[in-house]
Amino acid sequence: MTGMLTIAGLGPGDAALITPEVAPYVARVAAREGLVLHASDNRQELLRAAEAMRLAAAGRRVVVVSSGDPGVFAMASAVFEALEASPQWQGLIIRVLPGVTAMLAAAARAGAPLGHDFCAINLSDNLKPWPLIEKRLRLAAEADFAIALYNPRSASRPEGFARALEVLNEAGCGDRITIFAHAVTTADERIDALPLRDARPDMADMRTLVIVGNSTTRRAGRWIYAPRRAS
Amino acid sequence: MTGMLTIAGLGPGDAALITPEVAPYVARVAAREGLVLHASDNRQELLRAAEAMRLAAAGRRVVVVSSGDPGVFAMASAVFEALEASPQWQGLIIRVLPGVTAMLAAAARAGAPLGHDFCAINLSDNLKPWPLIEKRLRLAAEADFAIALYNPRSASRPEGFARALEVLNEAGCGDRITIFAHAVTTADERIDALPLRDARPDMADMRTLVIVGNSTTRRAGRWIYAPRRAS
Numbered sequence: 501m502t503g504m505l506t507i508a509g510l511g512p513g514d515a516a517l518i519t520p521e522v523a524p525y526v527a528r529v530a531a532r533e534g535l536v537l538h539a540s541d542n543r544q545e546l547l548r549a550a551e552a553m554r555l556a557a558a559g560r561r562v563v564v565v566s567s568g569d570p571g572v573f574a575m576a577s578a579v580f581e582a583l584e585a586s587p588q589w590q591g592l593i594i595r596v597l598p599g600v601t602a603m604l605a606a607a608a609r610a611g612a613p614l615g616h617d618f619c620a621i622n623l624s625d626n627l628k629p630w631p632l633i634e635k636r637l638r639l640a641a642e643a644d645f646a647i648a649l650y651n652p653r654s655a656s657r658p659e660g661f662a663r664a665l666e667v668l669n670e671a672g673c674g675d676r677i678t679i680f681a682h683a684v685t686t687a688d689e690r691i692d693a694l695p696l697r698d699a700r701p702d703m704a705d706m707r708t709l710v711i712v713g714n715s716t717t718r719r720a721g722r723w724i725y726a727p728r729r730a731s
Numbered sequence: 732m733t734g735m736l737t738i739a740g741l742g743p744g745d746a747a748l749i750t751p752e753v754a755p756y757v758a759r760v761a762a763r764e765g766l767v768l769h770a771s772d773n774r775q776e777l778l779r780a781a782e783a784m785r786l787a788a789a790g791r792r793v794v795v796v797s798s799g800d801p802g803v804f805a806m807a808s809a810v811f812e813a814l815e816a817s818p819q820w821q822g823l824i825i826r827v828l829p830g831v832t833a834m835l836a837a838a839a840r841a842g843a844p845l846g847h848d849f850c851a852i853n854l855s856d857n858l859k860p861w862p863l864i865e866k867r868l869r870l871a872a873e874a875d876f877a878i879a880l881y882n883p884r885s886a887s888r889p890e891g892f893a894r895a896l897e898v899l900n901e902a903g904c905g906d907r908i909t910i911f912a913h914a915v916t917t918a919d920e921r922i923d924a925l926p927l928r929d930a931r932p933d934m935a936d937m938r939t940l941v942i943v944g945n946s947t948t949r950r951a952g953r954w955i956y957a958p959r960r961a962s
Contacts (some may be wrong), residue, residue: 511750513750514752515910516750516751516752517750517751517752517829517883518750518751519742519747519748519749519750520746520747520748520749520751521745521747521748521829523751529765538875543950546825550878555942556748558799560747563919569831569839569841570847571835571839571842571843571844571846572835572845573846573847574846576839576842576843577843577847577957577958577959579843579949579958580843580846580954580956581951581956581958582782582840583951583952583954584753584949584950584951584952587952588951590951590953591952594840594863594954596773596838596840596842596843597839598748598835598836598838599831599835600750600800600829600830600831601835604800604803604829604830604832605829607802607829608801608807608826608827608828608829611802611807611811612802612807612810612811612827613802613805613825614802614803614851615802615803615807615808616804616808616853616856616859617849617850617851617852617853617867618746618850618851619849619850619851619871619874619876620845620848620849621848622847622848625847625959627959627960627961628847628960628961629961629962632875632962635874636848636874636876639870639871639873639874640850640870640874641734641875642870643866643867643870643871645850645867648895650809663956667762668866680792690815692774694932695868703859705808708873710858715841718815718852719815720811720812720814720815720820721815721818721821721822723811723825724805725808725811725812726803726808727812728808728809728856728857728858729858729859730777730860731859731860731865
């Protein structure tokens, strides 16, 4: 078995944020002789992972790419899930190449809203029950974490973000500065910030990352940051 | 005012993980004519930030570097804190250049322990009271987040990690797979994993990032991952 499976993170969009470790794989995604692109639906992650592993086990050098970091709400978990289900593939050489995940790029553009303790919650994942998401939002508010919300307006759960805003408002987060980072680091980038109570569901779309500040998150000029000090 | 302040993240250690956006600044850190290095103690973040801003306001092109991502428990928050305290500097051009933060690199080496909802808690920061950290650990356990612990054995709070392990054990996390990622992506890298109840404080040092899995985190061969599904 000479195949290898590489799971690579492409970063948030700008080529200047693709690590040198990953960059060669991106260059190779351009069509060329001997390269086969296996496109698949984003919702079919497990099938895609299993197919990648099957090709690698057959001796191919396979690359599975994700935007952002492959380990954060992306393909890496699906690959290992497929691996666990198929012990005959556990000798495969696998490498995970990290990337700049969306919340880091969004935070950098806004200032430093993740400079103090924080959490990241995926609103899109239809593999977890919605009450669990609400529970996590309430506990995150109580813990006074800054909260990064991935996939706020996913196709599979478009109504979730409106409810998430309600839950956080009910949990007393109405004053918290909330950042909508749209298509961050791309030509379409747009960063908006406002108190949570004024946030509307339609401010987020499929390319938006939302960061809800903690109770001490504040502005310094045009920047938004979480102070290092907490009480 | 022609100065500029750049806050750049160097990633976890390996040069292959320094983004192309940041790489030119790293090359410039080598001594050369016209370059002044202002070294400062890690605990003097605010003084360092103010000094960087003063130099930029005087027309210099100043770079503040942090390992990992500058916005995650690093220099960016201190810079904006200094900026807020000095309104006369709020016209300065400031850029934050994100990087691969330690938990992403550690997760990639271990598998995909951050593939489901997670949080990041800084155990070192002596600017927050310890009871707040304990509260966050308990709530994070209740939320069933994977938990990335930064600076588990800091000089300023060496006893904190032992207590953090106690708190998580008391919160019912004894079975959770816990990853100790030491000096990740460097020549000294070492990844260990074991149930939380068997973890000992001395397994972490100043170069260790700890990830406590969630209740469903599991192994697939030599890999550790958080399944996408939760109930």
